[in-house]
Amino acid sequence: MPITMPTPALSSTSPAAARDGAAPPARLHVADLTHTFEAEDGAPVPIFAGLDFSVGSGEIVSIVGRSGAGKSTLFNLISGLLPPQSGRIAVGARADGTPGRIAYMLQKDLLLPWRSVLQNAVLGIELFRKVTRNDLERARHMLARYGLGTVADAYPHALSGGMRQRVALTRTLLVEPTLVLLDEPFSALDYETRLALEDDVMALRETNGTSVVLVTHDIEEAIAMSDRVIILGGRPARIEQALDIELTVEGARSAISAREAPEFRKWHARIWGALRGQTGQPGSQFGGLAA
Incomplete structure (x- = not known):
C-alpha cells in the first residue's frame, strides 16, 4: 500500500520550474544526509555521507546505481x-501553503485480496481519515481513466499484473x-504494460x-x-553524476x-558506461542494455 507522510515546507527553485519560467518551492530537498548501518559483527557500514540533491516541482528524477548502493534505504x-x-x-x-505529502509505491502492488478494486483504491485515504462519498467518486473516476472502470467491484485475483499495478498507482x-x-x-511487468504505465x-x-x-535498474526507463538521472556510486554512496536528460520529441x-x-x-551509452565502471564488468544488474 502507499506510505504517506506529511512534511514541512521548504522554499527552493527547481530546474524544471526554471524551464517553465516559474519558481515554485522544491518538492524535495536532501541536505548533507549521512546514514550508517551496523553490521552483524558490530562494525559500522556507511551508506551515505553528506548526500545533497533537490527535486523540483513537477520534475521526474531517476536514481540508478549498483545493487547495494543504498537506493532503497534512501527512499526509506x-x-x-x-x-x-x-x-x-x-x-x-x-x-x-498546506504541507506536502509523500506517497511511496513499492515493486509489489500489495493489494488486499479480500477487498474489491475500489476498496483497495481508497485504502491510502483510510490510513489518515474517513473515506467520503466524494473520495469514492474520485476513485471510480480515476479507475475509469486508467481503464479499470469495469472492474471496480472485482477482486484482485481477477486482474492481470498490469491492471493490479494500475490499481496500486x-x-x-x-x-x-x-x-x-x-x-x-x-x-x-511485460514490456507493453510497462510502457503504458511509464x-x-x-x-x-x-x-x-x-x-x-x-529508483530503477532499467536504463531505458530512466x-x-x-x-534528470542521478547516478549513485561508491561506499558510502555519493552522487557521481547528475544528468539533465534532454530529448528531441514531437x-x-x-x-x-x-x-x-x-x-x-x-x-544510454553514457549511463551504462558509468554503471559498468562501478561493477568492473558488464552485468545483469541493469536492464535495458540492448539499446
Whole structure:
C-alpha cells in the first residue's frame, strides 16, 4: 500500500520550474544526509555521507546505481520509515501553503485480496481519515481513466499484473501526494504494460504537477521518463553524476517517442558506461542494455 507522510515546507527553485519560467518551492530537498548501518559483527557500514540533491516541482528524477548502493534505504529515509542520523530531508508545501505529502509505491502492488478494486483504491485515504462519498467518486473516476472502470467491484485475483499495478498507482495518487516515490514498480511487468504505465506516470506532472523520484535498474526507463538521472556510486554512496536528460520529441514526451529520440542512445551509452565502471564488468544488474 502507499506510505504517506506529511512534511514541512521548504522554499527552493527547481530546474524544471526554471524551464517553465516559474519558481515554485522544491518538492524535495536532501541536505548533507549521512546514514550508517551496523553490521552483524558490530562494525559500522556507511551508506551515505553528506548526500545533497533537490527535486523540483513537477520534475521526474531517476536514481540508478549498483545493487547495494543504498537506493532503497534512501527512499526509506525520505518517506520517514527510517530517521536520518544526520542531515535534513524536507518536502515543499503545496501552492496553497498546506504541507506536502509523500506517497511511496513499492515493486509489489500489495493489494488486499479480500477487498474489491475500489476498496483497495481508497485504502491510502483510510490510513489518515474517513473515506467520503466524494473520495469514492474520485476513485471510480480515476479507475475509469486508467481503464479499470469495469472492474471496480472485482477482486484482485481477477486482474492481470498490469491492471493490479494500475490499481496500486490509483491508490497512490488518490492521497493527492506532492511527491511520489517509485521503487522499481514496473520491473515485473511485460514490456507493453510497462510502457503504458511509464506514460501514466509522466502524465502526472501535466495533470497534477506531481513530482516523482524513481529508483530503477532499467536504463531505458530512466532515460525515457526522467528530466534528470542521478547516478549513485561508491561506499558510502555519493552522487557521481547528475544528468539533465534532454530529448528531441514531437509534442509531449512519451515512453515510445523518448526511446526514438536521436539523443537516446547517447544517454544510454553514457549511463551504462558509468554503471559498468562501478561493477568492473558488464552485468545483469541493469536492464535495458540492448539499446
